[in-house]
């Protein structure tokens with residue numbers, strides 16, 4: 001009797017925690033139309049790479065989450081990146097959602113959506129009509145995912161696969177953990193959806209390719225959909241510093257080594273990533289993904305890169321800019337219309353808790369060093385800011401067993417480089433004659449301290465609630 005009373009007392013308490021999770025996953029073809037009068041410029045690598053055909057469609061994929069109290073939508077699009085203004089505009093049209101996250105896979109074989117890869121170096125390759133279509137497509141794909149939403153149980157698997165990444169920049173540090181979530185219909189016990197999060201540049205078709213493609217992502221998604229007989233979604237993670245497929249040794253069925261840039265290599269790499277996700281699920285464990293706790297912080301980051309300032313000033317990079325006051329949490333940022341001193345951009349960091357899964361949402365291409373606490377210490381004496389403090393690592397703040405990082409989340413501000421590893425001025429690190437690639441595509445050396453600091457403060461504030 002006493003036992004039963006205890007149980008009855010516990011019931012409402014238990015229910016408040018174990019709310020039912022519903023999810024739905026959908027996809028939509030968002031391939032730009034090819035029209036000889038209006039070329040589609042392919043993003044990534046150099047300017048003036050005009051699309052001549054379609055290898056596989058550019059897709060927008062969405063997962064809609066519902067914990068009974070709050071609804072969330074995550075969208076992943078096969079493009080190079082989307083600015084914060086884009087996410088803000090989509091969100092305004094979805095007031096019924098507690099949170100909408102827009103991310104890009106950082107695909108280097110899709111249309112220019114940032115403005116950096118037009119017909120000439122400082123001419124935008126963005127088609128405004130396509131951007132309007134893409135925005136509407138986000139709404140459509142979210143709606144389609146919601147229509148497919150069903151109650152599910154969830155399991156999670158993860159696997160470390162450093163052998164399937166190349167790091168193109170010293171110091172060589174990889175964020176090599178692949179995370180997979182598998183959702184099942186509790187009635188039929190059959191898979192209802194799969195989400196994979198991986199940390200690599202979809203750029204394996206390289207710079208000479210002129211066919212629109214999502215690079216290896218399509219093969220990963222297809223292979224997973226075939227295995228589980230349900231829709232899949234690919235989310236990109238830690239891709240900075242620089243996580244790529246170049247020089248990976250991959251063979252075909254006959255044992256022939258596939259070359260970089262070869263379509264067969266791209267397809268095989270995508271399949272391998274899916275096979276690793278399947279392997280990760282062989283040792284999966286059930287995970288409770290409700291309730292949701294959503295925390296976001298708007299921040300300002302100074303646009304210190306003179307190249308970014310110049311192209312923004314020329315209207316090539318179309319996004320709002322603000323006066324930089326030195327305060328990333330400035331309450332009343334003043335919008336500016338032309339370059340005057342150092343300006344800043346508004347962006348956002350997010351900390352999402354889905355039951356016992358912690359998710360870091362980072363607005364660009366963060367270096368693995370900053371995620372897994374491996375910033376060089378001591379730093380190479382050639383670095384420009386050798387005394388800059390080591391940033392608080394992203395995963396250092398996440399204490400749950402299960403975690404995930406979504407990169408290019410609600411923005412693409414470029415590389416987020418540990419400040420003390422910033423290396424633009426001679427002498428260069430590691431005895432190099434030339435500086436390594438990276439800084440030219442970063443908003444500036446203060447991005448990492450501001451973003452990592454803001455993320456740490458956001459988690460501290462969230463946990464104090």
Ligand SMILES: [Zn+2]
Pocket residue numbers: 106201239365
């Ligand atoms: Zn990149």
